[in-house]
Amino acid sequence: MSKQVWKGSALLAPVPPALVTCGSGEAANVLTVAWAGLVNTRPPRLSISVRPERHSHPLICESGEFVVNLPTEKLVRAVDWCGVKSGRDVDKFAVMHLTKLEASAVGCPILGESPVNLECRVFQRIPLGSHDLFLADIVAIDVDEALLDGSGRLCLEKAGLLAYAHGEYYSLGRRLGTFGYTVRRRKNSTRR
């Protein structure tokens, strides 16, 4: 293939267009954050990046807490709308019919409609330019029981997760393999 060289831009894809809840009580808000990623396995940690001018930025700074609610195909309208509207102007939960439920470890709500909620506590904020990076511990997870099989295993493939790539929302498509599948049939070579 022949390549063109472009200047740098934010073109990593796909990324998770997460519905992030923050604040508490009547002041709670929900916004869409696609600049999110896992950063550490033990302890489990993730990052989100939020523009300082967003209504949610001071809410996250003040409480040091937020929840990453995994998005699904059914939530795509809410995902898009909560990314372009501001909690300064409107109650996004009410307009999008999103249910605030009590979290187990943080003071901000989790979204009832999201099948997996990652409750997070910030341990570092790093200003990077247009966005501030919030590094956070994942302190608890809320999982929809409908996604658990008989042995209690999480069948996340049933969730209908949503991906974001270059300005477009996608469903997940075909399952192409499981981590380690290329070495699993050979004896003594599986590494994790």
Next chain:
Amino acid sequence: MSKQVWKGSALLAPVPPALVTCGSGEAANVLTVAWAGLVNTRPPRLSISVRPERHSHPLICESGEFVVNLPTEKLVRAVDWCGVKSGRDVDKFAVMHLTKLEASAVGCPILGESPVNLECRVFQRIPLGSHDLFLADIVAIDVDEALLDGSGRLCLEKAGLLAYAHGEYYSLGRRLGTFGYTVRRRKNSTRR
């Protein structure tokens, strides 16, 4: 829906199972990094997390450079295999028939088979536990010309990008919407 509360774990999904190239010349290596994400728009910045015991970790520390090569469905075997094998033991480019091409702005190679290569320069390393977080500027991008339309626009939906969720590799599925689609029909309400 009814929810179970679990202890925290690294359950954000989907994430990009990126093929990261690093090092240079004969010492170049490629590894798979799913703990990757965008962290800033202006200037364009991303992060990857790498375990200190990985062969690539000192290569990235020494040069301060790496390339995030976007994975495609055709590369799923290489993505999996390069995540479980070590460059200490084997030339992963040779075994997986991956082509090293010269980057434009960094000293490590880009992968010819990947349609989009993000050339990155590290500006901060943060040890987080099992992984070190590398924060990096995206200093140049190499784009497959076959993905450009007549007006030079990148049609990333043609690339067949790969996603990773809870230990499984997926293709991207149906396109469900474009950023801002929920407000675009209403006058004077589009915000970016």
